[in-house]
Amino acid sequence: MTDGRGQLWLAVATLLLAGVMQTGCATLTTPQREDAQRIAGSARSTQVDCTNADACALHSPLHDLAARALAESTPESPRHHAVLLDKGPDALLARIHLIRSARRSIDLQTYIFDEDDSAQLVLDELQAAAFRGVKVRLLLDQLSALEKISTLAALSGLHVNFQLRLYNPVLDRARLSTPMYAVASACCWRTLNRRMHSKLLLVDDAIGITGGRNYQDDYYDWDAAYNFRDRDLLIAGPVARAMAANFDAFWNSRRSIPAERLGDVARYLRARGVPPPPHQPYRKPARVRALLAEVGDPAVIRERFIAPGLAVHGVQFIADLPAKHRRNVIDENAAPASDVLQQIIAAAHDEVLLQTPYLVLSKPAQQMFRRLHQQPDPPRVLISTNSLASTDAFIAYAISYKYKRRYLRDFGFEIHEFKPFPADAPFELGPTGADLDDVAETAPAPRRKPTRRERRLAQRGLQNSPGNETSALRGMLGSSGSLPVRLKRAGIRMGLHAKSMVVDGRVGVVGTHNFDPRGDTYNTESAVVIADPAFAQMLAASIRRDMQPGNAWVIGRRDSSPLFPGIEYNLARISEHMPLFDLWPIKYATSYEFVPGPGCVPPPSPFAANFRDCHEPVGDFPQVDLGLKWLGVRVFTAFGSGLAPIL
Numbered sequence: 001m002t003d004g005r006g007q008l009w010l011a012v013a014t015l016l017l018a019g020v021m022q023t024g025c026a027t028l029t030t031p032q033r034e035d036a037q038r039i040a041g042s043a044r045s046t047q048v049d050c051t052n053a054d055a056c057a058l059h060s061p062l063h064d065l066a067a068r069a070l071a072e073s074t075p076e077s078p079r080h081h082a083v084l085l086d087k088g089p090d091a092l093l094a095r096i097h098l099i100r101s102a103r104r105s106i107d108l109q110t111y112i113f114d115e116d117d118s119a120q121l122v123l124d125e126l127q128a129a130a131f132r133g134v135k136v137r138l139l140l141d142q143l144s145a146l147e148k149i150s151t152l153a154a155l156s157g158l159h160v161n162f163q164l165r166l167y168n169p170v171l172d173r174a175r176l177s178t179p180m181y182a183v184a185s186a187c188c189w190r191t192l193n194r195r196m197h198s199k200l201l202l203v204d205d206a207i208g209i210t211g212g213r214n215y216q217d218d219y220y221d222w223d224a225a226y227n228f229r230d231r232d233l234l235i236a237g238p239v240a241r242a243m244a245a246n247f248d249a250f251w252n253s254r255r256s257i258p259a260e261r262l263g264d265v266a267r268y269l270r271a272r273g274v275p276p277p278p279h280q281p282y283r284k285p286a287r288v289r290a291l292l293a294e295v296g297d298p299a300v301i302r303e304r305f306i307a308p309g310l311a312v313h314g315v316q317f318i319a320d321l322p323a324k325h326r327r328n329v330i331d332e333n334a335a336p337a338s339d340v341l342q343q344i345i346a347a348a349h350d351e352v353l354l355q356t357p358y359l360v361l362s363k364p365a366q367q368m369f370r371r372l373h374q375q376p377d378p379p380r381v382l383i384s385t386n387s388l389a390s391t392d393a394f395i396a397y398a399i400s401y402k403y404k405r406r407y408l409r410d411f412g413f414e415i416h417e418f419k420p421f422p423a424d425a426p427f428e429l430g431p432t433g434a435d436l437d438d439v440a441e442t443a444p445a446p447r448r449k450p451t452r453r454e455r456r457l458a459q460r461g462l463q464n465s466p467g468n469e470t471s472a473l474r475g476m477l478g479s480s481g482s483l484p485v486r487l488k489r490a491g492i493r494m495g496l497h498a499k500s501m502v503v504d505g506r507v508g509v510v511g512t513h514n515f516d517p518r519g520d521t522y523n524t525e526s527a528v529v530i531a532d533p534a535f536a537q538m539l540a541a542s543i544r545r546d547m548q549p550g551n552a553w554v555i556g557r558r559d560s561s562p563l564f565p566g567i568e569y570n571l572a573r574i575s576e577h578m579p580l581f582d583l584w585p586i587k588y589a590t591s592y593e594f595v596p597g598p599g600c601v602p603p604p605s606p607f608a609a610n611f612r613d614c615h616e617p618v619g620d621f622p623q624v625d626l627g628l629k630w631l632g633v634r635v636f637t638a639f640g641s642g643l644a645p646i647l
Contacts, residue, residue, distance in 0.1 A: 027172055028263050036266030037258070043157035043274035048133045053103075055133040060101035061301050065309075066206040066236035073238050080237030082528075082535055083309040084510070086426040086542055088221035089291065090304050091213055091232050092118055097295050097305075098203045099125040105135045107202040107247045111195065112144040112214035115151060117282050118222050119215040121291075127277060130161035138162070139251055141196040142169040142176075144214075149175060149268050150275050156260040157274030165256040167196040168325065172263040194325040196250065197523035199512050205244045207236045210526055211510050212497045219497070221431045222287065226392070226484055228497035229418065229425055229546060231355075233510040233528050234305065235315065242317040246526065253322035287431050310538065314531030318511075320524040337513055337525040342368055344503050344529070348379040353502040354515065355384040355543045357495070358396040359407070359415070362517040369411040378412060379504070380605075384547050387417035387591070389623040390495045392484055396516075401620070404555060405588030414605055415555040416547040417591065420484075420493035420623060423550030427494060488625045499527075500543060507531045508539040549594035549603055553622060556606035556615065558590045593618045 028036075050056035057063075069079040085091040099106060099122070106129055113119055130136045138155070145166050146152055152174050155164045166174055170184040170192050184192045201209040211232030213219040218227045250256060259265050282288045294300045318341075323334035345352055346368055361369070372378055391397045407413040484495065501509040511527020513519040530536070546552060592615035594603050600614035 028266055032270065033261055033266055036260050036269040039269045040153075040157040040260040040274060044162075045131070045159045047131065047159075048161075050132040055103050055129075057103045057132075057134075058097070058100040058296055059298075060097060061298055061306050062098065062207060062234075062236060063101050063103075063204075065306065066204075066240075069237040070206060078238045078313075078315065080235060080239060080312050080315045081309050082236075082312045082315070082530060083234040083305050084538060084542060085209070085211065085232040085234055088213075088219060088227065088230065088427070089431050091209075091230070092121075092220040092222075093291055093294055093300075094232075094234055094305060095122060095201055095209065096125055096291065097301060098201065098207060098209070099129055100295060102129055102134045102203045104204050105137075105202075107137045107139075107200065107244070107251075109139045109196070109198055109200045109247055109250060110214050111141045111197050111199060112216055113138075113140050113146055114144075114214075114216040115147040115278075115280065116217045116222075117284060117288060118217045118220045120280060120282065121288055122215055124279060127158060127162065130159040134161060136162045137247075137251060138164045139196075139247070139256060140164070140166055142166045142174065143195060145174060147175075148278075149264050151278040152259045152262075152265045153268045153272075154275045154278045156258065156265060156269070158277060164259045165251065166259055166262065167250065167253075167257075168194060168255045169257055169262055174259060174262045174265050190327075193522045195523050196322075197512050197519065198246075198250070198319060198526045200243055200247060200526065202240060202243050202247060206240050207234070208240050208243045209234050210243070210512065210528060212499050212512060221427055222284070224492065226493050226495065227427065228392075229422070229427070229494050231498035231500055231510060231542065234309075235528055237315065239315045239317050239528070243319075246317070246319040246321070249321050250524075255322055255325065291431075310532070310535050312530050312532040312535045314507075314529075316529045316531075317526070318529060319526035322524065324524055335524075337511070337527060338362075338364075338520040340529070341501070341509065341513060341515070341527065344501070344507055344509065345369075346372065348372065348503045350379050350504045351502075352379055352381045353384075353540055353543055354381070355496070355498050355500045355546065356515045357386050357391065357497050357499070358393055358514050358516050359383060359385040359400040360396050360516045361403075362520045364520065365515065366406075366411070369413075373410065373412040381411065381413050382547065383407075383413050383415045384496065384543055384552065385415065385417060386496045387419065387553060387623075388485060388621045389487055390418045390420040390484075390493065392495050392497075394485060401587070408555065408557065408589055408606070412607075414607070416552040417555060418494070418496040418546060418552050419550075420487060420495070421489075421491055422494060422546070422552075424545065424548060425494060425551055426545075486625045486627065487623050489623070496546065498543075498546075500539060502536050502540040502543065505540060506533045506536050508536040510539065553591040553593060553618065554603070554606055554615065555589050556592045556611055557588060559612075559617070587620065590620050591618050591622050592616065593622070 065081050069081055073079045083094075085094060106126065108122075108126070113123075115123075126136050126138065140146065152164070155162065168191060170176065170188050171180055173180065176184060199210055199212070199214065209232050212228075212230040213232050217223040219230055221227050260269060318337050320337050321334045326334070342365065345354075352372075369381065372381070385400075386393075386397060388394070388397050388401075404415075407415060484493065487493065499511055499513055499515070501515075503509075508530050509527050511525065513525040513527055519525045592606070592611075594600070595614060595616050597614055599610055604611050604614055606615075
């Protein structure tokens with residue numbers, strides 16, 4: 001007989017589903033979908049503004065470099081040019097430049113595509129490319145694919161050279177309201193959780209950009225409140241062909257659905273037709289003009305992307321396939337990203353330098369790090385991650401906080417937690433559009449109502465923080481689980497979002513994988529692995545910059561209690577191992593600030609005998625005005641360990 005709780009859950013889900021159906025979620029018939037497709041197809045322009053063979057592409061030194069790399073490559077000796085994109089504005093400039101320089105094709109794949117200034121600029125450039133004769137394919141994950149149905153409808157009928165598909169849609173919709181999200185969670189939890197986290201911009205199958213950035217202002221230093229410290233890699237050469245093959249696998253997957261075939265977009269098209277091409281006025285047009293002034297300047301492009309680049313060898317693109325989302329994955333090559341990354345770490349001899357925004361490890365990863373630490377001469381493991389003050393994912397941090405003892409004692413991690421106001425970071429104030437008054441050094445952060453953007457994101461129940469790459473769980477919990485916490489001072493804060501790794505100073509990795517359980521199991525991920533010491537050292541320098549004392553706090557063991565320290569430690573350890581009721585209030589580790597002094601240069605490891613001579617404790621959550629968030633941290637620390645696999 002059905003359990004009573006199951007009957008209640010089924011009844012609630014049925015009522016929710018019935019309510020959603022009444023608001024227009026009923027499945028369309030096949031003729032109705034075909035009608036919507038016909039409307040979109042007949043509206044697509046066939047006008048091409050350029051008859052030149054190169055589609056009137058902007059001349060690009062990067063294209064010249066890619067052509068030379070391809071011409072000089074052989075199967076035995078491929079040639080590549082690699083550039084780290086650390087600065088947000090440069091990452092956007094590189095994208096716009098490459099789109100304008102495209103001659104044949106542009107493939108763009110991403111998890112988040114907003115409709116703010118940076119995303120609108122990219123969208124404008126993609127439309128212009130289609131009209132000058134370039135084939136444009138835009139593949140977006142459903143959960144954060146644009147904001148308005150009208151935008152999706154307009155793009156579906158824009159031009160014969162422009163195609164838009166959404167990956168793994170739930171409930172036959174492009175957009176999910178909060179009630180629909182609840183229904184999807186009840187009926188389709190498995191589908192809802194399996195997301196396309198892969199990110200790629202590929203131009204002419206010759207030059208690609210991949211890494212952590214989505215398409216939203218806070219990834220390019222264009223947000224006036226919160227921006228991400230992120231990293232991309234621009235790579236030119238034969239590896240672009242592997243990127244193209246992976247994109248094709250996603251594009252041709254049965255999970256990638258043309259926007260006009262989804263219920264809400266199809267209804268819009270049948271009721272109103274194809275709206276005009278989407279464009280809304282820029283919120284800060286001056287910064288858009290400033291960036292566009294540099295797009296066609298060869299001197300700027302050479303200075304930003306040619307001069308700092310490297311000729312590299314040992315380049316490999318590792319990427320999951322859509323087959324990872326099958327119920328029974330038979331193809332062992334469907335999900336190589338996690339396995340390859342773990343193999344690289346497991347082979348370390350001297351040092352692992354790992355940067356991830358969310359330090360929540362899967363069980364296989366924990367077992368690997370434990371084995372690594374148990375070796376007779378284990379490698380040093382340095383971690384760059386977010387603090388509670390900088391993170392955009394409060395729940396993920398709370399779970400990580402639970403396991404600080406394990407990370408330090410069992411895995412030997414040296415953890416550096418990013419500060420929300422780093423002293424030295426690749427960040428530019430000007431593009432944010434913020435007034436200087438917004439960055440006061442000591443002003444307390446006033447209590448305020450949520451902004452219109454925050455209210456909109458919370459209402460959507462999806463992307464509830466600036467650029468938050470939410471799981472299905474975070475979407476259900478809403479803004480309380482994802483918005484950055486309130487701080488004791490005001491200013492434009494930064495949060496870490498880069499996903500990178502260097503092993504033994506010889507192998508560097510830049511990609512989309514957060515080194516977390518979601519990346520192992522639910523999300524598709526991708527990364528570029530470069531086994532080149534010069535590149536690895538350049539990447540290591542970038543990561544170490546984020547770990548400098550002015551940019552990060554270091555996590556170390558808390559000073560022992562003068563009374564019964566052994567008992568206190570064992571009680572904390574027992575409490576940590578409990579999946580529920582981890583209620584012991586005193587944790588093993590806390591945050592420390594570097595204090596310069598004799599013998600303190602360079603800053604000693606948290607395991608060094610003189611660590612406390614050079615550091616002072618600043619509490620578990622420095623700079624955070626906790627309020628009720630303290631209770632939230634304790635609740636998720638105590639009861640939330642079961643959530644780790646889906647964070």
